[in-house]
Amino acid sequence: MTPSSRQRPGATSSRATRILGALTLAGLAVLAFLGLYVSPPDGLQGETVRLIYVHPASATMAYLGFGVCAVASIAFLWPRTRSYRWDRLAGASAEVGVAFCVVTIVSGSIWGRYSWGVWWTWDPRLTLTALLLAVFVGYLALRRTGGDPLGRAKRSAITALCCFVVVPVDHEATSWWVGLHQNDTLFRIGKSPLIHGWQLATMLLSFVVFTLLFAWMVLHRLAIESMESRLEDEGYVWAIAERRSESGPAPAGATASSASSGPLVAGPLPPVATSQRMVQEAPGSLLAPRPLPRERGEAGL
Amino acid sequence: MSASVTGGWDYVAGGYGATTVLLGGYVASLLRRRRVLARRLRVSGTPVPAAGEALPADGAGGDDR
Numbered sequence: 001m002t003p004s005s006r007q008r009p010g011a012t013s014s015r016a017t018r019i020l021g022a023l024t025l026a027g028l029a030v031l032a033f034l035g036l037y038v039s040p041p042d043g044l045q046g047e048t049v050r051l052i053y054v055h056p057a058s059a060t061m062a063y064l065g066f067g068v069c070a071v072a073s074i075a076f077l078w079p080r081t082r083s084y085r086w087d088r089l090a091g092a093s094a095e096v097g098v099a100f101c102v103v104t105i106v107s108g109s110i111w112g113r114y115s116w117g118v119w120w121t122w123d124p125r126l127t128l129t130a131l132l133l134a135v136f137v138g139y140l141a142l143r144r145t146g147g148d149p150l151g152r153a154k155r156s157a158i159t160a161l162c163c164f165v166v167v168p169v170d171h172e173a174t175s176w177w178v179g180l181h182q183n184d185t186l187f188r189i190g191k192s193p194l195i196h197g198w199q200l201a202t203m204l205l206s207f208v209v210f211t212l213l214f215a216w217m218v219l220h221r222l223a224i225e226s227m228e229s230r231l232e233d234e235g236y237v238w239a240i241a242e243r244r245s246e247s248g249p250a251p252a253g254a255t256a257s258s259a260s261s262g263p264l265v266a267g268p269l270p271p272v273a274t275s276q277r278m279v280q281e282a283p284g285s286l287l288a289p290r291p292l293p294r295e296r297g298e299a300g301l
Numbered sequence: 302m303s304a305s306v307t308g309g310w311d312y313v314a315g316g317y318g319a320t321t322v323l324l325g326g327y328v329a330s331l332l333r334r335r336r337v338l339a340r341r342l343r344v345s346g347t348p349v350p351a352a353g354e355a356l357p358a359d360g361a362g363g364d365d366r
Contacts (some may be wrong), residue, residue: 036313048309051316058320099327107316108322114312218333227338230347254366 013220026257027209034202035271042199051111052195053202057210059129063167064214066136070164073157087153088229090160090219091143096214109200116180123179128170135163149232180282220290 013021026127042049052291075081109119120126143156167283171178174183195203341351 030333032317036317046309048312048316050313058335099324103320106319110312110316110319114309138361217331218330220335224331224334224338227335227342227349230342231338234345234347280349 016217017216018143020219021211022211024212024216027192027212031205031209032279034198034205036055039202045115047116048111049199051107052199053206055107055111056203057105057206058100058107060207061210061214062097062101062104063171065093065095065100065218066164066167068093068218069097069136069139070158070167073160076153077161084149084153084229086155086224087156088225089218091140092218093227094139094160095221096217098133098140099217100210100214101129101136105129105133112180115171121180123181124173124177124186125170125179125181128166128173132163132166133169135166139163241296242287 031053035050039050039053041047069090072086074091076083076086076090105126108129112121113119114125139156139159142159143152145152173179174181342349
């Protein structure tokens with residue numbers, strides 16, 4: 001089956017992502033039913049224990065997003081595996097991770113208001129989670145800076161690895177320092193989980209369902225990155241065609257549609273290998289005053 | 302605001318509601334951005350990649366590898 005047959009005309013989703021989306025929606029419905037109706041209240045925390053089916057799974061997805069970002073950044077920095085696909089995956093997973101990190105902080109704040117009596121306190125886990133959010137928002141801002149695409153991707157990859165250092169420190173914060181935030185509920189070394197029965201089953205299901213949601217989000221964010229990249233290449237092609245038209249009559253076929261339908265530059269346009277070369281060529285040639293082609297007796301570039 | 306051991310449904314509603322709004326809003330923004338970009342690509346005649354579809358000839362390549 002070819003990709004085009006898997007993709008409906010006019011749609012930007014594939015059959016796999018539609019199935020994944022349907023599974024995620026069904027899983028969220030089952031999770032809501034189990035979490036809000038079937039699962040019993042806790043003797044200590046009452047009904048608010050139901051937040052345990054949202055808050056830890058969100059935090060885990062945030063860690064997963066930042067972890068995928070770090071692995072993809074390593075793959076981009078490694079010369080043998082270098083590809084812009086890794087750079088795009090790093091950006092997509094980091095953004096999804098930031099979304100889940102915001103959910104973690106908001107749902108945790110609501111839970112903390114009930115348990116501790118305050119919306120926010122400078123507990124080590126809370127502080128480090130806020131720091132984690134801040135550094136990865138900074139990482140996403142860095143990815144938006146202009147300039148040489150390869151240099152930007154390298155800078156972003158190195159920054160992602162520096163930001164990821166916060167993740168293990170944040171996870172271990174409840175073990176290393178004394179604070180208000182409780183320690184691990186499920187994965188306790190040498191000890192059984194703190195919850196059982198429907199509570200345990202629902203919590204485990206929350207991790208599965210949130211992982212499906214994470215995968216769906218990353219796949220669609222990745223498609224957006226790919227489309228933005230294609231549009232960026234399209235912009236370079238337009239810029240080159242415009243630059244050439246300034247110097248002389250545009251060669252036949254040097255239209256955006258012919259250039260965009262295949263490789264980066266197609267047909268009569270001389271090959272321009274990478275966008276990096278375009279960036280290097282552009283400043284001097286565009287800014288320097290040049291005589292018109294007719295005055296110089298030149299045609300084209 | 303009083304909070305008894307057996308109570309707390311308002312906090313549960315707040316937590317689930319905030320999660321739904323935040324993640325739902327992000328999903329909606331993803332779908333909207335995807336739709337807008339796909340429209341721009343179609344106008345220019347460029348093939349639109351589906352979610353999960355890899356791009357061809359995608360390496361950074363050159364001397365920088």
